Amino acid sequence: MPELSFAQAVNAALAEELRRDESVFVVGEDVAEAGTPFKVLAGLVEEFGPERVLDSPISEAGITGLGVGAAMTGMRPVVDIMFGDFLTLVMDQLANQAAKAHYMSGGRLKVPLTLRTTMGATRRSAAQHSQSLQAWVAHVPGLKVALPATPADAKGLLKTAIRDDNPVVVIEDKMDYAVKGEVPDDDDFTIPFGVAEVKRAGEDVTVVATSSMVRVALAAAEQLEADGISAEVLDPRTLSPLDERALVRSAEKTGRAIVVDEGHRRYGVTAELAAVIADGAFYSLDAPVKRLGALDVPIPFSPPLEDVTVPTAEVVAQTARELCRK
Amino acid sequence: MSATGTATTRDPVRGHVWLDAYRKMTLIRLFEEQANDLYRSAKMPGLTHLYIGEEAVAVGVCSALRRDDWITSTHRGHGHCLAKGAEVGRMFAELLGKEAGYCRGKGGSMHIADHENGNLGANAIVGGSTGIATGAALSAKRRGTDEVAVCFFGEGALGQGLLYEVMNMASLWELPVVYVCENNLYNEYTHYLDVTAGDVLARPRAFGIESREVDGQDVRAVHAQTAELVARARAGGGPAFLLCNTYRYHGHHVGDVDRAYYRSKDEEELWRGSRDPLQRLGTWLEEQKLASPEDLKRLEDEARAEIEGGLAFALDAPFPDPSQVTEDVFA
Secondary structure (H helix, E strand, C coil), X not given: CCEEEHHHHHHHXXXXXXXXXXXXXXXXXXXXXXXXXXXXXXXXXXXXXXXXXXXXXXXXXXXXXXXXXXXXXXXXXXXXXXXXXXXXXXXXXXXXXXXXXXXXXXXXXXXXXXXXXXXXXXXXXXXXXXXXXXXXXXXXXXXXXXXXXXXXXXXXXXXXXXXXXXCEEEEEEHHHCCCEEECCCCCCCCCCCCCCEEEECCCCEEEEECCHHHHHHHHHHHHHHHCCCCEEXXXXXXXXXXXXXXXXXXXXXXXXXXXXXXXXXXXXXXXXXXXXXHHXXXXXXXXXXXXXXXXXXXXCCCHHHHCCCCCCHHHHHHHHHHHCCC | CHHHHHHHCCCHHHHHHHHHHHHHHHHHHHHHHHHHHHHHCCCCCCCCCCCCCCHHXXXXXXXXXXXXXXXXXCCCCHHHXXXXXXXXXXXXXXXXXXXXXXXXXXXXXXXXXXXXXXXXXXXXXXCCCHHHHHHHHHHHHHCCCCCCEEEEEEHHHHHCHHHHXXXXXXXXXXXXXXXXXXXXXXXXXXXXXXXXXXXXXXXHHHCCCEEEEEECXXXXXXXXXXXXXHHHXXXXXXXXXXXXXXXXXXCCCCCCCCCCCCCCHHHHHHHHHHCCHHHHHHHHHHHCCCCCHHHHHHHHHHHHHHHHHHHHHHHHCCCXXXXXXXXXXXX
16 A cells, blocks of 8 residues: 555545546635645646636635535535635635535535635644634534545545535645555545544543544553553544444443544534533443543644644643543 | 417517516516415415516526526525526425425525526525526536526625625636626615615626626516627626616515615605516517507416416425425435
């Protein structure tokens, strides 16, 4: 199996789907020659041309609306929203149009739209380029939300998103783009939505982690192993649909659960995941479900401030030790 | 068939088009009068926005389109929907929340979509469909078709930024889309001049978009302008903007009956009395000897029978089973 970076895996997924299906096209700011500021799309315009890798004006709402209309009429657009913070600019088109068209029309309209965007702090990019807004979109019925944490997941989930007949928001952690991993090179490698993956098996405590926090949770698990605590790291991979059974089963097995996501803690993704576990595994739990997320402050610029804003491996490991009373 | 028979004596093609337009405009007016009655007699849940007075815009525009051309519509969308070919019975059924409705009762008055006839849906967000129509035009071009998209919106949408974002792209990429602005003078309860700076047509012109203005109460003029702009877009000539000056006879919504604080009875009477689109077309048809008063009466009776049949169907149709509430969230 070839080793690719997360960015190369995203690029490969797009290239394969553009090759496979004429109705797929990419639209966004600086997606063509520039290949986005993250260089994730580098080389695509050379192979597929500027009509299928389409540079747009800086009009996030406009390109998302364009994507919705193109999707309703036979195309499979991939709309590139450079920073997840700009989801705020596309919300009407995403939440009121894309998400609702199928239901409001009694199933007559379909919106096979993929919106790719990013998340994540610790790049010293301050409050308007660092947010992890997955909770905002996961709250809306009619949207599917995928959060890949590894290069393989990045490829498989994105290919599934593009082939799905519904609007899908795929959120990638900017800090993950350089991370390498084994990625299947099979053109039909896809990952079904709603299927969690055990990233590391364990017995004493379950750490449910999304996106950037999978890396953090795995590092925490390493630290815990030295203390004699066996942590299971479970990645839901998609928030909607959510593999509730996998969450509950893991918590039933270990009797303890920590939920960690890089979005703000208050009303965040962790609240939903923790509620699913508390509800489904209540009689097997030896301790309350713990939640870790970004502090409820705008993401600050200064490194010493930013570094304490999002959960770290040390914080996850310490929380696990407290849960396990060790 | 005497209606078309009369026309045959002069100009069959021209006669057929305008008699058809007269019948369709009458159908829209009767549909809306019936919707008003349904609401006032508490048979219809929710709220609705009547198109009465603006019929010449929908019919003039849609009569210049093919079935495979696309439209997007507004909260005041029944007229666009009928003009693009929707059935009266299934529309009433949707207004009443019945399963037989176009959206299985899940959309209601403000969300009727009719994909088979190219209607990508009414929209309850002002200006919310401007991106969708522009995207349909992009798709038409990418798929190598000569389909055209028409985006209906009221002058209230001139205040929404999305319109300017997508007009910029439509012009840049020469997309086959016609933006049809229905200026009925009022953004809900506020005169548009109180909230609209500068010259409306200067806005699309700033993007290099072919922009025209037409008397929206004259169905023949609306049709003629649209036909030119659609043919131009179809041939690769790019987007256009058509400003249609029209008037909403009723309130913003059916409950908006005390309107004196924002517009005068005299103004309403002026539009109803001397600029009515149905009267104007009827008078012209008679003057041109394309139809007799009896012919027009027959068309009206036909439309009335269609409304009554559709209404009976909708009233008799069952409500959806509550178990359907979770269906259609995802495709």
